Amino acid sequence: MADKTSIASLSQDILAYVATLEIRYGEKEQEVTALKLKCAQLELSVAQAQTLPAHPIPCVASSTSSADSYASRLKLPKGKPPLCVQSKGPAVIVYPNNEAIKSSDETKTELQKAVQPGTQGIKIHSVRKVGNSGIVVQTATVEAAQKLKAAVPPSLKVSDPKSRRPLVAARNLRSDPPATDFLEDLYRINLSDDPDWPKDKFNESCRVAFKKGRRNGPRTTVVMECTSALRDKLFGLGSVFIGWDEAAIRPSGEALQGGIDGVRQMWRDWASCRRVPVGYTVLRHMQAL
Incomplete structure:
Protein backbone atom coordinates (compact mmCIF):
# COMPACT_ATOMS: atom_id res chain seq x y z
CA MET A 1 0.00 0.00 0.00
CA ALA A 2 2.89 2.33 0.83
CA ASP A 3 4.45 1.62 -2.59
CA LYS A 4 1.20 2.53 -4.34
CA THR A 5 0.98 5.76 -2.35
CA SER A 6 4.57 6.74 -3.19
CA ILE A 7 4.04 5.89 -6.87
CA ALA A 8 0.87 8.00 -6.94
CA SER A 9 2.69 10.89 -5.25
CA LEU A 10 5.57 10.63 -7.74
CA SER A 11 3.08 10.58 -10.62
CA GLN A 12 1.48 13.76 -9.28
CA ASP A 13 4.89 15.46 -9.13
CA ILE A 14 5.77 14.40 -12.68
CA LEU A 15 2.45 15.60 -14.02
CA ALA A 16 2.87 18.91 -12.20
CA TYR A 17 6.29 19.31 -13.84
CA VAL A 18 4.77 18.53 -17.26
CA ALA A 19 2.03 21.06 -16.64
CA THR A 20 4.63 23.67 -15.69
CA LEU A 21 6.54 23.03 -18.92
CA GLU A 22 3.32 23.31 -20.94
CA ILE A 23 2.60 26.65 -19.30
CA ARG A 24 6.08 27.97 -20.02
CA TYR A 25 5.82 26.70 -23.59
CA GLY A 26 2.62 28.74 -23.97
CA GLU A 27 4.36 31.80 -22.56
CA LYS A 28 7.17 31.42 -25.12
CA GLU A 29 4.59 31.11 -27.91
CA GLN A 30 3.07 34.37 -26.69
CA GLU A 31 6.50 36.06 -26.82
CA VAL A 32 7.01 34.77 -30.38
CA THR A 33 3.63 36.23 -31.37
CA ALA A 34 4.64 39.61 -29.94
CA LEU A 35 7.95 39.50 -31.84
CA LYS A 36 6.14 38.65 -35.09
CA LEU A 37 3.91 41.66 -34.53
CA LYS A 38 6.94 43.91 -34.09
CA CYS A 39 8.47 42.52 -37.30
CA ALA A 40 5.25 43.25 -39.18
CA GLN A 41 5.30 46.82 -37.87
CA LEU A 42 8.90 47.28 -39.00
CA GLU A 43 8.13 45.85 -42.46
CA LEU A 44 5.22 48.28 -42.80
CA SER A 45 7.44 51.19 -41.80
CA VAL A 46 10.14 50.18 -44.30
CA ALA A 47 7.54 49.91 -47.06
CA GLN A 48 6.27 53.39 -46.25
CA ALA A 49 9.80 54.78 -46.20
CA GLN A 50 10.51 53.30 -49.64
CA THR A 51 7.49 55.10 -51.11
CA LEU A 52 8.86 58.54 -50.09
CA PRO A 53 10.48 60.66 -52.87
CA ALA A 54 14.21 60.13 -53.34
CA HIS A 55 14.83 63.92 -53.09
CA PRO A 56 12.10 65.46 -50.95
CA ILE A 57 11.43 69.16 -51.39
CA PRO A 58 12.87 71.01 -48.38
CA CYS A 59 10.38 72.86 -46.29
CA VAL A 60 10.36 74.79 -43.06
CA ALA A 61 8.73 72.73 -40.31
CA SER A 62 6.09 74.58 -38.39
CA SER A 63 5.96 74.58 -34.62
CA THR A 64 2.97 72.25 -34.69
CA SER A 65 4.50 69.58 -37.02
CA SER A 66 6.78 66.84 -35.67
CA ALA A 67 10.37 66.57 -36.94
CA ASP A 68 11.18 63.85 -39.48
CA SER A 69 13.11 61.17 -37.61
CA TYR A 70 13.48 57.40 -37.34
CA ALA A 71 11.03 57.41 -34.45
CA SER A 72 8.37 59.24 -36.45
CA ARG A 73 8.82 56.95 -39.46
CA LEU A 74 8.47 53.84 -37.30
CA LYS A 75 5.12 54.99 -35.95
CA LEU A 76 2.06 53.16 -37.24
CA PRO A 77 -0.48 55.18 -39.25
CA LYS A 78 -3.33 56.72 -37.31
CA GLY A 79 -6.31 54.47 -36.94
CA LYS A 80 -4.13 51.32 -36.74
CA PRO A 81 -3.12 50.91 -33.09
CA PRO A 82 -0.76 48.01 -32.31
CA LEU A 83 -2.32 44.83 -31.02
CA CYS A 84 -2.07 44.36 -27.27
CA VAL A 85 -0.98 40.88 -26.19
CA GLN A 86 -2.26 40.22 -22.68
CA SER A 87 0.05 38.55 -20.20
CA LYS A 88 -0.98 35.33 -18.48
CA GLY A 89 -1.50 34.83 -14.78
CA PRO A 90 -0.94 31.76 -12.58
CA ALA A 91 -2.07 28.32 -13.66
CA VAL A 92 -4.32 26.20 -11.45
CA ILE A 93 -4.24 22.40 -11.67
CA VAL A 94 -7.45 20.61 -10.72
CA TYR A 95 -7.74 16.85 -9.97
CA PRO A 96 -10.70 14.66 -8.94
CA ASN A 97 -11.27 14.24 -5.22
CA ASN A 98 -13.44 11.14 -5.47
CA GLU A 99 -13.45 7.94 -7.51
CA ALA A 100 -16.66 8.80 -9.37
CA ILE A 101 -14.75 11.20 -11.66
CA LYS A 102 -12.64 9.09 -14.01
CA SER A 103 -11.50 11.38 -16.85
CA SER A 104 -10.24 14.90 -17.53
CA ASP A 105 -13.47 15.67 -19.40
CA GLU A 106 -15.52 14.76 -16.33
CA THR A 107 -13.24 16.92 -14.17
CA LYS A 108 -13.74 19.85 -16.53
CA THR A 109 -17.52 19.34 -16.55
CA GLU A 110 -17.61 19.18 -12.74
CA LEU A 111 -15.60 22.40 -12.48
CA GLN A 112 -17.77 24.18 -15.03
CA LYS A 113 -20.89 23.30 -13.02
CA ALA A 114 -19.49 25.05 -9.93
CA VAL A 115 -17.65 27.98 -11.53
CA GLN A 116 -19.33 30.67 -13.64
CA PRO A 117 -16.55 32.96 -14.98
CA GLY A 118 -18.99 35.58 -16.25
CA THR A 119 -20.90 35.87 -12.98
CA GLN A 120 -17.86 35.58 -10.70
CA GLY A 121 -15.56 37.75 -12.80
CA ILE A 122 -12.88 35.10 -13.37
CA LYS A 123 -10.68 35.65 -16.43
CA ILE A 124 -9.58 32.34 -17.96
CA HIS A 125 -7.21 31.99 -20.91
CA SER A 126 -7.45 28.27 -21.59
CA VAL A 127 -8.03 24.78 -20.19
CA ARG A 128 -5.75 21.79 -20.92
CA LYS A 129 -5.94 18.12 -19.99
CA VAL A 130 -3.24 16.39 -17.93
CA GLY A 131 -2.84 12.89 -16.56
CA ASN A 132 -4.64 11.38 -13.57
CA SER A 133 -7.91 12.87 -14.88
CA GLY A 134 -6.69 16.40 -14.19
CA ILE A 135 -6.91 19.71 -16.02
CA VAL A 136 -4.74 22.84 -16.10
CA VAL A 137 -6.68 26.11 -16.01
CA GLN A 138 -4.59 29.06 -17.25
CA THR A 139 -5.91 32.24 -15.64
CA ALA A 140 -5.29 35.84 -16.70
CA THR A 141 -4.47 37.40 -13.32
CA VAL A 142 -3.49 36.45 -9.78
CA GLU A 143 -6.91 37.60 -8.59
CA ALA A 144 -8.60 35.29 -11.10
CA ALA A 145 -6.54 32.32 -9.86
CA GLN A 146 -7.50 33.05 -6.25
CA LYS A 147 -11.20 33.30 -7.12
CA LEU A 148 -11.02 30.05 -9.07
CA LYS A 149 -9.37 28.19 -6.18
CA ALA A 150 -12.02 29.47 -3.78
CA ALA A 151 -14.82 28.30 -6.09
CA VAL A 152 -13.57 24.72 -6.64
CA PRO A 153 -16.19 22.27 -5.27
CA PRO A 154 -15.38 19.58 -2.65
CA SER A 155 -15.52 16.89 -5.35
CA LEU A 156 -12.30 18.36 -6.82
CA LYS A 157 -8.93 19.33 -5.36
CA VAL A 158 -6.47 22.06 -6.36
CA SER A 159 -2.74 21.71 -6.96
CA ASP A 160 -0.18 24.38 -7.88
CA PRO A 161 2.53 23.73 -10.51
CA LYS A 162 5.84 22.80 -8.92
CA SER A 163 9.08 24.43 -10.01
CA ARG A 164 11.97 22.20 -10.95
CA ARG A 165 15.49 22.41 -9.58
CA PRO A 166 18.45 22.98 -11.92
Whole structure:
Protein backbone atom coordinates (compact mmCIF):
# COMPACT_ATOMS: atom_id res chain seq x y z
CA MET A 1 0.00 0.00 0.00
CA ALA A 2 2.89 2.33 0.83
CA ASP A 3 4.45 1.62 -2.59
CA LYS A 4 1.20 2.53 -4.34
CA THR A 5 0.98 5.76 -2.35
CA SER A 6 4.57 6.74 -3.19
CA ILE A 7 4.04 5.89 -6.87
CA ALA A 8 0.87 8.00 -6.94
CA SER A 9 2.69 10.89 -5.25
CA LEU A 10 5.57 10.63 -7.74
CA SER A 11 3.08 10.58 -10.62
CA GLN A 12 1.48 13.76 -9.28
CA ASP A 13 4.89 15.46 -9.13
CA ILE A 14 5.77 14.40 -12.68
CA LEU A 15 2.45 15.60 -14.02
CA ALA A 16 2.87 18.91 -12.20
CA TYR A 17 6.29 19.31 -13.84
CA VAL A 18 4.77 18.53 -17.26
CA ALA A 19 2.03 21.06 -16.64
CA THR A 20 4.63 23.67 -15.69
CA LEU A 21 6.54 23.03 -18.92
CA GLU A 22 3.32 23.31 -20.94
CA ILE A 23 2.60 26.65 -19.30
CA ARG A 24 6.08 27.97 -20.02
CA TYR A 25 5.82 26.70 -23.59
CA GLY A 26 2.62 28.74 -23.97
CA GLU A 27 4.36 31.80 -22.56
CA LYS A 28 7.17 31.42 -25.12
CA GLU A 29 4.59 31.11 -27.91
CA GLN A 30 3.07 34.37 -26.69
CA GLU A 31 6.50 36.06 -26.82
CA VAL A 32 7.01 34.77 -30.38
CA THR A 33 3.63 36.23 -31.37
CA ALA A 34 4.64 39.61 -29.94
CA LEU A 35 7.95 39.50 -31.84
CA LYS A 36 6.14 38.65 -35.09
CA LEU A 37 3.91 41.66 -34.53
CA LYS A 38 6.94 43.91 -34.09
CA CYS A 39 8.47 42.52 -37.30
CA ALA A 40 5.25 43.25 -39.18
CA GLN A 41 5.30 46.82 -37.87
CA LEU A 42 8.90 47.28 -39.00
CA GLU A 43 8.13 45.85 -42.46
CA LEU A 44 5.22 48.28 -42.80
CA SER A 45 7.44 51.19 -41.80
CA VAL A 46 10.14 50.18 -44.30
CA ALA A 47 7.54 49.91 -47.06
CA GLN A 48 6.27 53.39 -46.25
CA ALA A 49 9.80 54.78 -46.20
CA GLN A 50 10.51 53.30 -49.64
CA THR A 51 7.49 55.10 -51.11
CA LEU A 52 8.86 58.54 -50.09
CA PRO A 53 10.48 60.66 -52.87
CA ALA A 54 14.21 60.13 -53.34
CA HIS A 55 14.83 63.92 -53.09
CA PRO A 56 12.10 65.46 -50.95
CA ILE A 57 11.43 69.16 -51.39
CA PRO A 58 12.87 71.01 -48.38
CA CYS A 59 10.38 72.86 -46.29
CA VAL A 60 10.36 74.79 -43.06
CA ALA A 61 8.73 72.73 -40.31
CA SER A 62 6.09 74.58 -38.39
CA SER A 63 5.96 74.58 -34.62
CA THR A 64 2.97 72.25 -34.69
CA SER A 65 4.50 69.58 -37.02
CA SER A 66 6.78 66.84 -35.67
CA ALA A 67 10.37 66.57 -36.94
CA ASP A 68 11.18 63.85 -39.48
CA SER A 69 13.11 61.17 -37.61
CA TYR A 70 13.48 57.40 -37.34
CA ALA A 71 11.03 57.41 -34.45
CA SER A 72 8.37 59.24 -36.45
CA ARG A 73 8.82 56.95 -39.46
CA LEU A 74 8.47 53.84 -37.30
CA LYS A 75 5.12 54.99 -35.95
CA LEU A 76 2.06 53.16 -37.24
CA PRO A 77 -0.48 55.18 -39.25
CA LYS A 78 -3.33 56.72 -37.31
CA GLY A 79 -6.31 54.47 -36.94
CA LYS A 80 -4.13 51.32 -36.74
CA PRO A 81 -3.12 50.91 -33.09
CA PRO A 82 -0.76 48.01 -32.31
CA LEU A 83 -2.32 44.83 -31.02
CA CYS A 84 -2.07 44.36 -27.27
CA VAL A 85 -0.98 40.88 -26.19
CA GLN A 86 -2.26 40.22 -22.68
CA SER A 87 0.05 38.55 -20.20
CA LYS A 88 -0.98 35.33 -18.48
CA GLY A 89 -1.50 34.83 -14.78
CA PRO A 90 -0.94 31.76 -12.58
CA ALA A 91 -2.07 28.32 -13.66
CA VAL A 92 -4.32 26.20 -11.45
CA ILE A 93 -4.24 22.40 -11.67
CA VAL A 94 -7.45 20.61 -10.72
CA TYR A 95 -7.74 16.85 -9.97
CA PRO A 96 -10.70 14.66 -8.94
CA ASN A 97 -11.27 14.24 -5.22
CA ASN A 98 -13.44 11.14 -5.47
CA GLU A 99 -13.45 7.94 -7.51
CA ALA A 100 -16.66 8.80 -9.37
CA ILE A 101 -14.75 11.20 -11.66
CA LYS A 102 -12.64 9.09 -14.01
CA SER A 103 -11.50 11.38 -16.85
CA SER A 104 -10.24 14.90 -17.53
CA ASP A 105 -13.47 15.67 -19.40
CA GLU A 106 -15.52 14.76 -16.33
CA THR A 107 -13.24 16.92 -14.17
CA LYS A 108 -13.74 19.85 -16.53
CA THR A 109 -17.52 19.34 -16.55
CA GLU A 110 -17.61 19.18 -12.74
CA LEU A 111 -15.60 22.40 -12.48
CA GLN A 112 -17.77 24.18 -15.03
CA LYS A 113 -20.89 23.30 -13.02
CA ALA A 114 -19.49 25.05 -9.93
CA VAL A 115 -17.65 27.98 -11.53
CA GLN A 116 -19.33 30.67 -13.64
CA PRO A 117 -16.55 32.96 -14.98
CA GLY A 118 -18.99 35.58 -16.25
CA THR A 119 -20.90 35.87 -12.98
CA GLN A 120 -17.86 35.58 -10.70
CA GLY A 121 -15.56 37.75 -12.80
CA ILE A 122 -12.88 35.10 -13.37
CA LYS A 123 -10.68 35.65 -16.43
CA ILE A 124 -9.58 32.34 -17.96
CA HIS A 125 -7.21 31.99 -20.91
CA SER A 126 -7.45 28.27 -21.59
CA VAL A 127 -8.03 24.78 -20.19
CA ARG A 128 -5.75 21.79 -20.92
CA LYS A 129 -5.94 18.12 -19.99
CA VAL A 130 -3.24 16.39 -17.93
CA GLY A 131 -2.84 12.89 -16.56
CA ASN A 132 -4.64 11.38 -13.57
CA SER A 133 -7.91 12.87 -14.88
CA GLY A 134 -6.69 16.40 -14.19
CA ILE A 135 -6.91 19.71 -16.02
CA VAL A 136 -4.74 22.84 -16.10
CA VAL A 137 -6.68 26.11 -16.01
CA GLN A 138 -4.59 29.06 -17.25
CA THR A 139 -5.91 32.24 -15.64
CA ALA A 140 -5.29 35.84 -16.70
CA THR A 141 -4.47 37.40 -13.32
CA VAL A 142 -3.49 36.45 -9.78
CA GLU A 143 -6.91 37.60 -8.59
CA ALA A 144 -8.60 35.29 -11.10
CA ALA A 145 -6.54 32.32 -9.86
CA GLN A 146 -7.50 33.05 -6.25
CA LYS A 147 -11.20 33.30 -7.12
CA LEU A 148 -11.02 30.05 -9.07
CA LYS A 149 -9.37 28.19 -6.18
CA ALA A 150 -12.02 29.47 -3.78
CA ALA A 151 -14.82 28.30 -6.09
CA VAL A 152 -13.57 24.72 -6.64
CA PRO A 153 -16.19 22.27 -5.27
CA PRO A 154 -15.38 19.58 -2.65
CA SER A 155 -15.52 16.89 -5.35
CA LEU A 156 -12.30 18.36 -6.82
CA LYS A 157 -8.93 19.33 -5.36
CA VAL A 158 -6.47 22.06 -6.36
CA SER A 159 -2.74 21.71 -6.96
CA ASP A 160 -0.18 24.38 -7.88
CA PRO A 161 2.53 23.73 -10.51
CA LYS A 162 5.84 22.80 -8.92
CA SER A 163 9.08 24.43 -10.01
CA ARG A 164 11.97 22.20 -10.95
CA ARG A 165 15.49 22.41 -9.58
CA PRO A 166 18.45 22.98 -11.92
CA LEU A 167 19.71 19.92 -13.80
CA VAL A 168 23.45 19.20 -13.73
CA ALA A 169 25.17 16.43 -15.73
CA ALA A 170 28.17 14.32 -14.72
CA ARG A 171 29.30 13.36 -18.20
CA ASN A 172 31.09 10.40 -19.79
CA LEU A 173 31.43 7.95 -16.92
CA ARG A 174 33.01 4.68 -18.06
CA SER A 175 30.87 2.79 -15.53
CA ASP A 176 27.14 2.76 -14.82
CA PRO A 177 26.87 2.97 -11.01
CA PRO A 178 23.52 2.69 -9.20
CA ALA A 179 22.07 6.01 -8.08
CA THR A 180 22.82 5.36 -4.39
CA ASP A 181 26.47 4.45 -5.11
CA PHE A 182 26.88 7.47 -7.37
CA LEU A 183 25.61 9.89 -4.73
CA GLU A 184 27.70 8.23 -2.02
CA ASP A 185 30.91 8.59 -4.08
CA LEU A 186 29.97 12.11 -5.12
CA TYR A 187 29.76 13.20 -1.50
CA ARG A 188 32.46 11.08 0.14
CA ILE A 189 35.21 11.73 -2.44
CA ASN A 190 34.38 15.28 -3.52
CA LEU A 191 32.44 17.13 -0.80
CA SER A 192 32.98 15.49 2.59
CA ASP A 193 35.99 17.74 3.38
CA ASP A 194 33.97 20.91 2.83
CA PRO A 195 32.52 22.19 6.15
CA ASP A 196 29.82 24.06 4.23
CA TRP A 197 28.41 20.76 2.97
CA PRO A 198 27.48 18.34 5.78
CA LYS A 199 25.92 15.04 4.72
CA ASP A 200 22.36 16.02 5.71
CA LYS A 201 22.52 19.19 3.62
CA PHE A 202 23.86 17.25 0.64
CA ASN A 203 21.11 14.62 0.89
CA GLU A 204 18.45 17.34 0.84
CA SER A 205 20.13 19.19 -2.05
CA CYS A 206 20.68 16.47 -4.63
CA ARG A 207 19.05 13.46 -6.24
CA VAL A 208 19.65 11.49 -9.44
CA ALA A 209 17.01 12.50 -11.98
CA PHE A 210 17.93 10.04 -14.75
CA LYS A 211 20.80 8.54 -16.72
CA LYS A 212 21.54 8.60 -20.41
CA GLY A 213 24.13 7.32 -22.83
CA ARG A 214 24.78 6.77 -26.50
CA ARG A 215 23.21 3.67 -27.98
CA ASN A 216 25.57 0.70 -27.56
CA GLY A 217 28.17 3.14 -26.22
CA PRO A 218 30.47 2.54 -23.24
CA ARG A 219 29.85 5.95 -21.62
CA THR A 220 27.13 7.01 -19.18
CA THR A 221 25.96 10.50 -18.22
CA VAL A 222 24.23 10.92 -14.86
CA VAL A 223 21.86 13.89 -14.64
CA MET A 224 21.27 15.26 -11.14
CA GLU A 225 18.57 17.59 -9.84
CA CYS A 226 20.35 20.00 -7.48
CA THR A 227 19.73 23.16 -5.53
CA SER A 228 21.27 26.33 -6.93
CA ALA A 229 23.92 26.34 -4.18
CA LEU A 230 25.06 22.78 -4.93
CA ARG A 231 24.96 23.46 -8.66
CA ASP A 232 27.34 26.40 -8.20
CA LYS A 233 29.60 24.26 -6.00
CA LEU A 234 29.80 21.49 -8.61
CA PHE A 235 30.34 23.99 -11.42
CA GLY A 236 33.21 25.42 -9.40
CA LEU A 237 34.82 21.98 -9.09
CA GLY A 238 34.61 21.46 -12.84
CA SER A 239 34.80 17.68 -12.52
CA VAL A 240 34.09 15.04 -9.86
CA PHE A 241 35.57 11.65 -9.01
CA ILE A 242 33.17 8.71 -9.03
CA GLY A 243 34.73 5.35 -8.22
CA TRP A 244 37.54 4.81 -10.75
CA ASP A 245 36.29 7.57 -13.06
CA GLU A 246 36.51 11.35 -13.34
CA ALA A 247 33.36 12.96 -14.75
CA ALA A 248 33.12 16.46 -16.20
CA ILE A 249 30.37 18.61 -14.64
CA ARG A 250 28.32 20.50 -17.20
CA PRO A 251 24.80 21.98 -17.52
CA SER A 252 22.31 19.40 -18.71
CA GLY A 253 20.71 19.75 -22.13
CA GLU A 254 17.35 18.97 -20.48
CA ALA A 255 17.40 22.31 -18.58
CA LEU A 256 14.06 23.40 -20.02
CA GLN A 257 12.89 25.65 -17.18
CA GLY A 258 13.20 28.64 -19.47
CA GLY A 259 13.46 27.01 -22.90
CA ILE A 260 16.62 27.82 -24.85
CA ASP A 261 17.12 30.91 -22.69
CA GLY A 262 17.24 28.68 -19.63
CA VAL A 263 19.93 26.50 -21.22
CA ARG A 264 22.00 29.55 -22.15
CA GLN A 265 21.65 30.92 -18.63
CA MET A 266 22.93 27.67 -17.15
CA TRP A 267 25.97 27.85 -19.41
CA ARG A 268 26.54 31.44 -18.25
CA ASP A 269 26.37 30.26 -14.63
CA TRP A 270 28.87 27.49 -15.40
CA ALA A 271 31.19 29.95 -17.14
CA SER A 272 30.97 32.34 -14.21
CA CYS A 273 31.95 29.62 -11.72
CA ARG A 274 34.76 28.35 -13.98
CA ARG A 275 35.94 31.87 -15.00
CA VAL A 276 35.54 31.04 -18.69
CA PRO A 277 34.57 33.79 -21.21
CA VAL A 278 30.78 33.62 -21.55
CA GLY A 279 30.62 34.16 -25.32
CA TYR A 280 33.19 31.44 -25.94
CA THR A 281 31.37 29.03 -23.65
CA VAL A 282 27.93 29.45 -25.20
CA LEU A 283 29.18 29.26 -28.80
CA ARG A 284 31.38 26.24 -28.15
CA HIS A 285 29.10 24.13 -26.00
CA MET A 286 25.54 24.83 -27.20
CA GLN A 287 26.18 22.46 -30.13
CA ALA A 288 26.88 19.61 -27.72
CA LEU A 289 23.54 19.84 -25.92
